[in-house]
Amino acid sequence: MIFILPFVYILLMAVKTKQEAALFLFAWPSEWRAWENLVEVVQTRNYMLLLAYFNSTVITLGAVTLLVIFGAMVGYVLQRRRSPWNRVVYVFLLIGLMVPPAVVPTIWVLQNLGLFKTIHGMILIQVAYGLSFAVLLYRSFIASIPRALDEAAIIDGARPWQVFFRVILPLLKPVTVTLIVVQSVAIFNDFTNPLYYLPGRENVTVQLTLFNFQSQFQSQYNLLFMNILLVTIPPLLVFVFCNRQIVAGMTSGGVKG
Amino acid sequence: MTTRRRSPYPYWFVLPAAVVFVTLFLVPTVASFWFSLTRWDLFEAEFIGLENYRQFFREPFLVQGLVNTLIYAVVTSGAKSVLGLLLAVLLTSGIWFQGFLRSVVFFPVLVSTIGIGIAFAALMHPTRGAINLALAAIGIEGPAWLSDPALALYSVALIDIWKGVGLATLIYIAGLAAISPDYYEAARIDGATAWQRFWRVTVPLVRPATVTVVTLSLIGGLRSFDIIWATTRGGPGFASDVLASVIYKQYQAGFYGLSTAGNVILFLLIGVIVLPMTWGCSKREVDVGACAAMAPVAA
Numbered sequence: 422m423i424f425i426l427p428f429v430y431i432l433l434m435a436v437k438t439k440q441e442a443a444l445f446l447f448a449w450p451s452e453w454r455a456w457e458n459l460v461e462v463v464q465t466r467n468y469m470l471l472l473a474y475f476n477s478t479v480i481t482l483g484a485v486t487l488l489v490i491f492g493a494m495v496g497y498v499l500q501r502r503r504s505p506w507n508r509v510v511y512v513f514l515l516i517g518l519m520v521p522p523a524v525v526p527t528i529w530v531l532q533n534l535g536l537f538k539t540i541h542g543m544i545l546i547q548v549a550y551g552l553s554f555a556v557l558l559y560r561s562f563i564a565s566i567p568r569a570l571d572e573a574a575i576i577d578g579a580r581p582w583q584v585f586f587r588v589i590l591p592l593l594k595p596v597t598v599t600l601i602v603v604q605s606v607a608i609f610n611d612f613t614n615p616l617y618y619l620p621g622r623e624n625v626t627v628q629l630t631l632f633n634f635q636s637q638f639q640s641q642y643n644l645l646f647m648n649i650l651l652v653t654i655p656p657l658l659v660f661v662f663c664n665r666q667i668v669a670g671m672t673s674g675g676v677k678g
Numbered sequence: 679m680t681t682r683r684r685s686p687y688p689y690w691f692v693l694p695a696a697v698v699f700v701t702l703f704l705v706p707t708v709a710s711f712w713f714s715l716t717r718w719d720l721f722e723a724e725f726i727g728l729e730n731y732r733q734f735f736r737e738p739f740l741v742q743g744l745v746n747t748l749i750y751a752v753v754t755s756g757a758k759s760v761l762g763l764l765l766a767v768l769l770t771s772g773i774w775f776q777g778f779l780r781s782v783v784f785f786p787v788l789v790s791t792i793g794i795g796i797a798f799a800a801l802m803h804p805t806r807g808a809i810n811l812a813l814a815a816i817g818i819e820g821p822a823w824l825s826d827p828a829l830a831l832y833s834v835a836l837i838d839i840w841k842g843v844g845l846a847t848l849i850y851i852a853g854l855a856a857i858s859p860d861y862y863e864a865a866r867i868d869g870a871t872a873w874q875r876f877w878r879v880t881v882p883l884v885r886p887a888t889v890t891v892v893t894l895s896l897i898g899g900l901r902s903f904d905i906i907w908a909t910t911r912g913g914p915g916f917a918s919d920v921l922a923s924v925i926y927k928q929y930q931a932g933f934y935g936l937s938t939a940g941n942v943i944l945f946l947l948i949g950v951i952v953l954p955m956t957w958g959c960s961k962r963e964v965d966v967g968a969c970a971a972m973a974p975v976a977a
Contacts, residue, residue: 424782447808491695502687521901523710523941525934549702610790612904631792649793656788
């Protein structure tokens with residue numbers, strides 16, 4: 422019950438009238454205003470929410486695509502090729518996993534590269550921050566793919582990139598699905614990084630609309646909660662359809678410890 | 679066919695990823711140590727030695743942010759591991775609707791932190807919030823939750839625990855599944871009570887999962903920003919400020935050097951607390967994969 426009630430509350434608040442929502446009561450709405458509230462939220466500030474959905478989708482898709490390709494390539498070489506550098510790389514991966522990014526110096530680097538306040542800069546940031554996780558996940562999975570497969574392909578005359586893209590990458594599908602699901606939820610829900618690196622109206626992301634509307638909708642809680650509801654829908658869909666992959670991904674390895 | 683035999687695992691595979699990682703993560707991280715020693719406006723940095731750090735430890739509200747960070751991390755990770763284990767035991771005991779209940783407990787993990795924060799800010803409203811009205815209905819006068827300076831930090835921690843305990847539960851469920859039923863069988867034959875079986879069999883054997891849960895939630899707790907920003911913005915006053923919110927406030931105020939010093943302190947804090955814990959983890963490679971697997975969601 423404790424876990425469900427807050428969601429019921431969000432739902433109820435989202436369909437109330439402005440006056441009723443302002444009371445904060447956990448009560449059944451006297452009239453259902455779901456559609457009116459929905460339209461009003463979407464139209465606010467010149468359809469800002471639609472723009473935000475577009476931006477968030479572009480960032481999520483772009484970053485996740487690059488994470489899959491980069492992560493798999495690094496994980497592959499790291500697992501297959503034994504070199505003294507591996508340990509160094511490994512330490513950096515762990516640092517990347519745990520250490521919070523240095524915010525202002527990152528803005529400084531982005532500005533010098535002309536990437537500050539740009540969508541593609543944001544994509545690259547998400548790639549940099551998610552890379553450690555992707556590489557470690559792929560590396561442990563690639564260990565279970567026999568080297569004989571690579572060797573057979575090489576004897577057949579395949580070039581290294583062909584071996585990787587034609588033979589290895591398709592075999593990584595289960596772990597790729599896990600990575601896509603986990604990372605897209607994480608990037609879509611990310612608030613802190615767009616807040617720092619992506620200021621400006623035209624760059625707004627879905628999580629930032631919530632934050633902006635929080636101050637604008639002081640007296641219109643029904644609209645604020647409708648916005649929360651809309652923002653919750655994409656993860657809900659992922660959850661309903663990919664629950665198994667999420668669970669598999671997040672507990673993989675933990676079992677074998 | 680090339681005449682010279684090249685490795686089938688070329689290093690250029692690593693190159694694109696390395697470029698992104700080094701420029702956007704490693705360079706700023708290393709640069710932060712230098713910039714934290716300067717007065718800085720993004721264009722010119724004037725070296726002022728340890729002045730930023732001195733200021734950090736002189737201002738009471740900044741010190742409070744540091745203390746709050748530690749309290750917050752310990753409280754959330756402690757509660758998540760204890761409640762996570764109890765929920766996991768409950769949800770593997772074969773009660774009704776087990777699968778559905780697991781989903782319900784886990785779902786908040788995937789939901790927008792900002793959305794959850796706003797919703798709870800309304801639920802925790804001192805006079806009109808549903809929580810206090812429910813408490814009043816059974817004759818308890820509810821506290822002011824987020825607007826009471828003595829309580830604000832713990833109220834935020836409570837929301838964080840509610841949102842994050844599902845992940846801990848999931849990890850514990852996987853950990854419990856790895857314990858061989860033989861141990862319970864043997865304990866039962868020896869006449870151990872359910873209580874003894876829990877303390878003598880479950881708790882010691884689920885240790886790898888405990889290490890993972892504690893490490894992850896400590897890191898998450900130390901870095902926590904969204905949930906605090908969505909509910910109290912560090913207030914009332916500075917009562918619920920943590921390092922991450924201090925960093926943001928100093929950045930907004932234009933004190934880039936001071937903000938970066940806050941970042942370095944957070945970096946060192948995580949290093950000092952978490953590194954010794956992951957040491958045991960990295961000895962067994964499998965575990966690190968597990969630790970890694972949870973990181974993006976936990977953060």
